[in-house]
Amino acid sequence: MKKLIRGAVVGLVAALTLSACGGGDSGDDNPLAGGGAGGTVTVGGANFPESNLLAELYAQALEAKGVKVTRKFNIGAREVYYDQVVKGGISVMPEYNGALLVTSVDENSKAATTEEINAELKSKLPASVEMLASAEAEDKDSVTVNPQTAAKHDLKSIADLEGVAKDLVIAGPSEFETRQQGLKGLKEAYGIEFKEFKPFDAGAQSTLVKLLVEDEIQAADLFTTDPTIEQNKLVVLEDPKNVFNAQNVTPLVHKESVDQTARAALDAVSAKLTTQDLLDMMKRVVIDKDDQEKVAEDWLKKSGLV
Template structure:
């Protein structure tokens, strides 16, 4: 799914920062690596708000069980943080199961459903890590167009783009250009060739949406829990051929760093978290500008987990 770093320089800085925090090769020898102190669980977050919100929810849920937590948010792309989890530099990482599978584990996988994806992850992940229970909550990549483009070409499905894609500019994170859950998959599965791809950094989301509403770009990779979709009456195109597979929120953990108490706390979060919860919380963060710590605490309290 999802949500990734947009520049080599930023990625290098993030990687170096993690190495300095105990995310190097020594992680395999230290069952509690990454926290800086024995017994500390390090919870990570990628470089986009929803990932950091989920990380904060995990962190507070763990702390509620008396577990000491270190937070490492705004790390960067999966290409940066995944190896850190495998090496033990990060103990717990909020993930999206479909994107994890095809980006870091098996880029040729054709698994589409939650059950298929999780079965492949459990079989193919490195021995040092595992996924815990997936939430019902899901946040997918999407091809989203502005209302004028949808009306002009009568667009309802990604398949409808085939005769007109050559006239359209599509934008998204830089990784969208080469990923199977991106332009690569759209070309292979739907035969789409766009006029131009315009990459955007993670911090430029508001600019991307502004250009989309102004029709300076006509399509974009937006995540389906982005509250600006509804706010701006944007149109998420249906994906009948499942280029964008299931993307359930799923904790990825370094096995040696999480005990049964931690696993139970994280699975309890997954048991409660819905897509509507994500939409509601992301509205509070993106539109209302609430602090993620408060948003996380409010949800955990409402869900009976604090």
């Protein structure tokens, strides 16, 4: 009887230990928390609508192939989630290849094209992660100004801000102030400094647009697939010196957490996804207020992926 009781206690302790190791959905410090081949794949999303829409696309595409998925959306900026992917707390993360390279991998990189960027990422990423196939779809950071500012100073390019920026207020996510693809890079490449920088959460695109329209700010870091740019006749300034390099939508994966079935499902999404698709879907999410789950499902059905 004592052996039976002792065995039950040992079994209970083991069960509790296993439960504690796998407890919670963050898995920040557990390299296997994302799920290995045949296990659960954790799909992450950053703190802005497009990232979470892309994450939902990935999640549904994986589920359509029988992969078990846990969603972990609205995590935060790259400075927050990247380390989680490296450690395996997140299995799959929608990324923008150029931004990832200069933000988290090599801030001094001069790679500009999709091919150059992906070659550097392949050689420089930590051994635990890799980028899968890039989509044609691209969403870049930009310096966008309101129409009255563009007209007043005849602005078409970031280079046109020389001698003008010192009188303008620019706003964007807080990390824009120190990133190479931000104020730091703009100063180095174009020699421009703005009168003031106002930091906002990366998910505050609608706030930035509102402030631009009301001329509370004159410039902002906006994502180029934001449908409200065209809706409000805002002007995206050209970037001839490529401070904002190619930023193709590309899945970043924790190698041990995705099997060949998952990889094939993610590659199939990248093979179909275009910039126009992103614009159309973001219009539905941001302007029409459609649920991202339905928007993702409709695109996957139209593309023959579910």
